[in-house]
Amino acid sequence: MFDEKDSWADFCSSQLILIKKMLIASGVGERLREERERLDMNQTDFGVSAGVSRGTQKAYELESSSPDIRYLSGLQELGVDVHYVLTGSRVDTDVSKLNEAETVVVGHMREMSDSDRATLAHLAFAMAKVSVQDPK
Structure with missing residues (x-):
């Protein structure tokens, strides 16, 4: 709740952090790391290949930030099982x-x-x- 002793900017920032955390399904960060390691890539190369910085990649893996659709599309092009990353289950498409x-x-x-x-x-x-x- 907004308190007059807090600044409006601090309040908005804290609310955005809360909203971002609500958007992240539990385990997405761990599964992202698993897929990155399966492809034998470091955070920098993996993130850049999907269109984000190493810092953003790290934030996704730590679940402190939510990936967007452009990033997920970039992962798909890398051969990442995006369905697995988002849901925790793999789909056999063979x-x-x-x-x-x-x-x-x-x-x-x-x-x-x-x-x-x-x-x-x-x-x-x-x-x-x-x-x-x-x-x-």
């Missing part, structure tokens, strides 16, 4: 690993309208949630 039934479903999805694909995606999501809650 289509060569699809089994026969999955290949058939994908083939049929490609023949559908955008609206029908969206409906099927919602249905698959709902069915997967039920399966996890009540495996049979």
